[in-house]
Structure formats: C-alpha cells, structure tokens
Amino acid sequence: MTLATKTAPQEQLEQFLVKSGAQSFLDPAFAGFMDERDPLKQLRDEFVIPTRGQMAPGVDRPDESSIYFCGNSLGLLPKAVSRIVQEELQQWGEGGVNSHFSHRFGRPWVRIEETVQHQSAKLVGARPEEVAIMNTLTSNLHTLLAAFYTPSKASGGRHKILMEAKAFPSDHYAIESQIRWHGLDPKDSLICQAPREGEYLLRTEDILETIEKHGHEIAVVCFSGVQFYTGQYFEIEKITKAAQAKGCIVGWDLAHAAGNLPVQLHDWNVDFACWCSYKYLNSGPGGIAGIFVHERHANNFERNRLAGWWGHDKVTRFDMVNEFKPMSGAAGFQHSNPSVLTSAALLGSLTVFEQTSIQDLRSKSLLLTGYLHHLLTNEFSNQVLEIITPSDPEQRGCQLSLVFKQGKMIEIFEGLAKRAIIGDERKPDVIRFAPTPLYNRFEDVLQFVLELKKLVAEIYN
Ligand SMILES: Cc1ncc(COP(=O)(O)O)c(C=O)c1O
Structure with a gap:
C-alpha cells in the first residue's frame, strides 16, 4: 500500500474544494458541489428516507429528511423491495402452492434462491456456485463451522480456533459453543487475538505472529471482515494466505463488509464466509443471509455437513429418498426451502446495486467517509x-466509530437522536456513524458535523 493511495481521498477532496470555489470544507457550497457532481446521486431516490418528524417526533422542519x-x-428501505414483496404476496394469494412451479412474475418459488445468487456473488467477488x-x-x-471445524485433539492434531477478542458476541458464542460441541474446552481451544495494551485496533503483524506461533494447532481462523465496533477492515488476503500456509482453514464473517466495500473471496482463496443482508445490503430486518464456500471444496463430500433437503440434488429432491446426495458447491450446504418473502426483499435491494458497481460505490464512499473524517478531526x-x-x-469502510470522552456518549447520542440524526451507540463509549454511498449525501455529513458542534458546545461547555 503506497502513501499516495492512502491519502488519495483527501487529495481528491482538496482538488474538489478548489473546483467548487467554496471557502472551506465547512462551506455549504462545497457539500452542494459534491452532491451535484456525484455520479451516483440518483440512487438516493431509490430509497425511502425517513423524515425528521418520523425519526424525532416534535422536531422542527419535520418534513425534511x-x-x-x-x-x-439496518439499511434503509429500497422502494423496489416494497414492490417485489407485494408481488410475492399477490402471487401467494392468487396461486397458493402452485406458485412453487408457476409464477406470474417469473420467479417460481422452487428456485427463488437463484434470483439472488448471481448479484450476491458479484458483490463478494465470488463465482455464483460458490454462494x-x-x-x-x-x-x-454454525453451518459452516459444522463442516469446516473438525478438531482432532485426541491424536495431538489441530483443535484451536483463532478469532478476534472483541468479535460481535454472537460470533463468540457460536464459536465457543462449537468448541464445546466437540467435547473441548474454549480455555484450551480458543485463541482470542486482542489489541495491544492501550490500543483499539488489531495489528496485522500481531495476527500473523499468532498464526506463525500457533498455526500448527489451529484448525480454523475466523475473523470478521470489517470489525463491528472499530470499523477496522482486516487484511483478508494476507491473513488468509498466512493461515493457509500453516494448514489452517480460514473463514470470514462479512456482516459489515458485504455491500460496504469490494472483497474478492474467490481470488483471495478464502475457504468459507458468511454475511447478513440487512446492513449495507438493505434487505430489511432479519433478512436472509449468505454463505460462500470456495470452489475447491465444491465436491468434497467427504467433509461431513449438516444436511437438509434443499442441499440435496435438485433433480431428485422431490423423489423423497433417504439417501442424501448433496449438490455441488455452496448450494449443497442449504437446509430448508428458503424464505420467499425475505429473498424477495433481498432481490428488491439487489436491483439497486445492479444500477451501479461495488467499485463505484467504494469510490464515492472513500470521499464521503473521508469528508466526515476530515471534518471530525479538524x-x-x-x-x-x-x-x-x-x-x-x-483499512476501513463507510463506518467511523467515535469514542466520546468524559462519559458523555449517551448524552451525545440522545441529543443527536432528538435532532433526527441517527447513528448507533455501542457501550461503553462509542457511537458508530456510517455514511453510505447509496443514499447519503455530502450535505448529510456537513449538517451532521454542524449539529454535533452545537451539541458538543452545550454538553462539554
Ligand atoms: C459481525 C456480526 N456477527 C453476527 C451478527 C448476528 O447476526 P444475526 O442476528 O443475523 O445472526 C451480527 C449482527 O449485527 C454481526 O454484526
């Protein structure tokens, strides 16, 4: 990574400042200029943006965004989601069970998962069969660990899992329970990589050192792609390569990475990955999720897996035989017939992604979050x-995580919420803010910073 690459967004912003003729980055003319020239600006119209009055009842200017x-x-609602989910309800009403095979909108439910497979794969740099x-x-x-975490402590083999010390708790619970499921004790079989004393971020060099030292006893390395608390984007390719060189299986939780920044799961040779679709992928609360299984595992049927009929060979699925014959690729890891309504919601959201590319979204995101970073630091x-x-x-995506000092985080969070500015707090002292390139504007960033300045003046006086 060169220094020039690192500073590129800031350099670009400075060039735009000159072009805009604005006095400073705090000048509304600058934000206005950036929004006007934004090649993705029309995508905001694809979303329902809650009004100030909806988010903060009693606030002034209630009809503004x-x-x-x-x-x-939780990403905002794409308008296409309402339309496509409504179509599915209509189909259900009119077609009942026949809709599995005959569908007036061309999406027979027996293949509903295929409608969201290709675009999802594109967003995570995968081949369609890998997703x-x-x-x-x-x-x-759990499903992926059931297949890929096969500890063999008894024979002196690999039995450990390496993960971040402060992973999202659900990942931590899942991993500890997987270890116990195999009759092992997390005290012996879990390595949690913590930041150095006084630091928040994990250094790649420290992760690599752990892999070098303990790799021979590590079965699986499983980190998040973008850390939920700090927003740190880990060096997926480098970590994957180092761990695989030591014989480990490497998996990534892309909850905060999918739809946020470009990843290349196939090219980076990642073994497995999973993600949700209700964050940057805007498919709605509890939306359907995704898995990636690298193609080199596609036909490894020796590896035991948790099986269900939707993972069974499509051709004979309805023959109702007891012998499980898994499909090749990620499809062979499915269990149940998929939720049609949440698949339809994801499909609605993916139609918006289809109008652009993750690379173009990233280009805007670097400027948008770069602008926020610049204003906050100054x-x-x-x-x-x-x-x-x-x-x-x-080393980051859209999100910036701010620690508010002197125990004032909650006051700031509530003050912002009253002004219809929505971030989310994570105890003890962080508020996360993620301007997203699909629907946020430079003007949002500027207005947020101006309001935060007023609030800070009140609270910290
Ligand atoms: C990194 C990470 N892992 C796991 C989860 C839990 O997701 P779910 O409730 O969809 O299983 C979340 C939720 O935000 C998350 O951010």
Missing part, C-alpha cells in the same frame, strides 16, 4: 472525541 448514518446496522443465499447469519456460521478537540476507526481509508 433525517440524517441516517445507520446503514451499518448460497439461505438462513440467517449466526445459523450460517473541528473537535481530542478532549471531546477520538476516532478509533483507522485513519487510513484503505
């Missing part, structure tokens, strides 16, 4: 807030 920086938690859209995230993590003292997300744009 709220500032929604919470796409890292299955199914279940929900934690269930999928307008606030470090006695008030600290950005714990990496300052290097290559």
Whole structure:
C-alpha cells in the first residue's frame, strides 16, 4: 500500500474544494458541489428516507429528511423491495402452492434462491456456485463451522480456533459453543487475538505472529471482515494466505463488509464466509443471509455437513429418498426451502446495486467517509472525541466509530437522536456513524458535523 493511495481521498477532496470555489470544507457550497457532481446521486431516490418528524417526533422542519448514518446496522428501505414483496404476496394469494412451479412474475418459488445468487456473488467477488443465499447469519456460521471445524485433539492434531477478542458476541458464542460441541474446552481451544495494551485496533503483524506461533494447532481462523465496533477492515488476503500456509482453514464473517466495500473471496482463496443482508445490503430486518464456500471444496463430500433437503440434488429432491446426495458447491450446504418473502426483499435491494458497481460505490464512499473524517478531526478537540476507526481509508469502510470522552456518549447520542440524526451507540463509549454511498449525501455529513458542534458546545461547555 503506497502513501499516495492512502491519502488519495483527501487529495481528491482538496482538488474538489478548489473546483467548487467554496471557502472551506465547512462551506455549504462545497457539500452542494459534491452532491451535484456525484455520479451516483440518483440512487438516493431509490430509497425511502425517513423524515425528521418520523425519526424525532416534535422536531422542527419535520418534513425534511433525517440524517441516517445507520446503514451499518439496518439499511434503509429500497422502494423496489416494497414492490417485489407485494408481488410475492399477490402471487401467494392468487396461486397458493402452485406458485412453487408457476409464477406470474417469473420467479417460481422452487428456485427463488437463484434470483439472488448471481448479484450476491458479484458483490463478494465470488463465482455464483460458490454462494448460497439461505438462513440467517449466526445459523450460517454454525453451518459452516459444522463442516469446516473438525478438531482432532485426541491424536495431538489441530483443535484451536483463532478469532478476534472483541468479535460481535454472537460470533463468540457460536464459536465457543462449537468448541464445546466437540467435547473441548474454549480455555484450551480458543485463541482470542486482542489489541495491544492501550490500543483499539488489531495489528496485522500481531495476527500473523499468532498464526506463525500457533498455526500448527489451529484448525480454523475466523475473523470478521470489517470489525463491528472499530470499523477496522482486516487484511483478508494476507491473513488468509498466512493461515493457509500453516494448514489452517480460514473463514470470514462479512456482516459489515458485504455491500460496504469490494472483497474478492474467490481470488483471495478464502475457504468459507458468511454475511447478513440487512446492513449495507438493505434487505430489511432479519433478512436472509449468505454463505460462500470456495470452489475447491465444491465436491468434497467427504467433509461431513449438516444436511437438509434443499442441499440435496435438485433433480431428485422431490423423489423423497433417504439417501442424501448433496449438490455441488455452496448450494449443497442449504437446509430448508428458503424464505420467499425475505429473498424477495433481498432481490428488491439487489436491483439497486445492479444500477451501479461495488467499485463505484467504494469510490464515492472513500470521499464521503473521508469528508466526515476530515471534518471530525479538524473541528473537535481530542478532549471531546477520538476516532478509533483507522485513519487510513484503505483499512476501513463507510463506518467511523467515535469514542466520546468524559462519559458523555449517551448524552451525545440522545441529543443527536432528538435532532433526527441517527447513528448507533455501542457501550461503553462509542457511537458508530456510517455514511453510505447509496443514499447519503455530502450535505448529510456537513449538517451532521454542524449539529454535533452545537451539541458538543452545550454538553462539554
Ligand atoms: C459481525 C456480526 N456477527 C453476527 C451478527 C448476528 O447476526 P444475526 O442476528 O443475523 O445472526 C451480527 C449482527 O449485527 C454481526 O454484526
């Protein structure tokens, strides 16, 4: 990674400042100029943006848009989702069970998962056969670990899992329970990689050192692609390569990466991955999730797996035989017939992604989050807030995580919510803000910073 790449978004913003003729980055003319020239600006119209009055009853200017920086938690509703889900309800009403095979909108339910497979695969840099859209995230993590975590402590073999010390708790619970499921004790079989004393971020060099030292006893390395708390984007390719060189299986939880930044799961040779679709993929609360299984595992039927009829060979699925014959690829890991309504919701959202590319979204995102980073670092003292997300744009996605000092986080969070500015708090002292390139504007960033300045002046006076 060169220095020039690292500073590119900031350099670009400075060039745009000159072009805009604005006095400074705080000048509304600058944000206006950036929104006007934004090649993706029309995508905002594809979403339902909650109003200020809806997000903060009693607020002034209730009909204007709220500032929604919470796409890292739950993305906003794409208009196409309402349409396609409505079509499925109509189909159900008119066709009942026949809709599995005959569908007036061309989406027979018996193949509904195929409607969301290709575009999902594109978003995570996978081949279509490497992806299955199914279940929900934690269930999928269990499904994948059931197949890929096969500890062999008794024979002195590999039995450990390496993960982040502060992973999202559901991942931690899932992994500890998998270890116990095999009759092992997390005290012996779990390695949690913690940041150095006084630091928030994990250093790649430290992860690599752990792999070098313990790799021979590690069965699976499983990190998140983008860390939920800090927003750190891990070096997936480098970590995967180092761990595989030591003979480990490597899996990634892409909950905060899918739809946020480009990843190349196939080319990076990742063994398995999983993600949810309700964050940057905007498929709605509890939306259907995804798995990736690298093609080199596609036909390895020796590896035991949790089986269900939707993973069984499509041709004979309805023959109702007891002998399980898994499909090749990720599809062979499916269990149940997929939820049609959540698949339809995901399909609606993916039609918006189809109008652009993850690379173009990333280009805008680098500028949008770069702008937010610049304003926050220039307008606030470090006695008030600290950005714990990496300052290097290559090591983060949309999200910036801010620690508010002196125990004031909740006051700030509530103050912002009253002004219809939506981030999300994570205890003890962080608020996460994620301007997302599909529907956020430079104006949102500027208005947010101006409002935060007022609030900080009140709260920290
Ligand atoms: C990194 C990560 N893992 C797991 C989960 C749990 O997801 P689910 O409730 O969909 O299983 C989340 C939810 O936000 C998450 O961010």
